[in-house]
Amino acid sequence: MHCKYHADRDAVYFCASCNAPLCTNCAEEVQPGTYACFQCAMLQTVTSVGSNILERKEVALEKEARKRKTWGAFHYFLVVCTVLLLSMWGVILFGGKPAPERTATMIDKNKAGRVLLFLVNGSIKRFAHYEGNRYPERLADLVPKYLHVKKNQRSFLAEFRYARDPDPKIGYRLSLARVKTGEMNITLTAVGVKYAIREEEGP
Secondary structure (H helix, E strand, C coil): CECCCCCCCECCEECCCCCCEECCCCCEEEECCEEECHHHHHHHHHHHHHHHHHHHHHHHHHHHHHHHHHHHHHHHHHHHHHHHHHHHHHHHHHCCCCCCCCHHHHHHHCCCHHHHHHHHHHHHHHHHHHCCCCCCCCHHHHCCCCCCCCHHHHHHHHHEEEEECCCCCCCEEEEECCCCCCCEEEEEECCEEEEEECCCCCC
8 A cells, every 4th residue: 555645655654533544754643653644633733732722711711710709809898898987987077876885995095185176076066966956065965975985084075175156157166275385276166177376375
């Protein structure tokens, strides 16, 4: 039997795919002991390469999907935590539910006057929210419903100067009772915050 492509040469192998007789020059060893003609060998090579590409693509897509799923859940967790934190501080500072019992602990740890100033201001806003848009006559009226402090801690209210303002738009004025000359004096009202440098030392 002669080679399919060389009629003057004897066939030594047979193509494993199309069974064509092949001489030693025309036979391609595609696997150990397995031979194929040039066309079948090329077809197997292309098929193999295509399969490898598809497999690699599928693996890459699976990795990308897992990565997106992981990061998506992580980002969702961050967004939820951020919203909860902002909501909590919004309730504390601008109204909503009465302040949590942790307020007293916060007062113990934060003796800085300006921190306490904004904390008390939030309590005043809660008072107005639940008491028909009116403001307390004195800061002691905030305790304990809107400002959770113990009896022996109420003395810290003396660190503030508070008064209701005749102008309903302003509502009230809250500031630190003792501000040294040259320091920033902060006055909180129902309409916002006013900053001014203390020119004369207060009592």
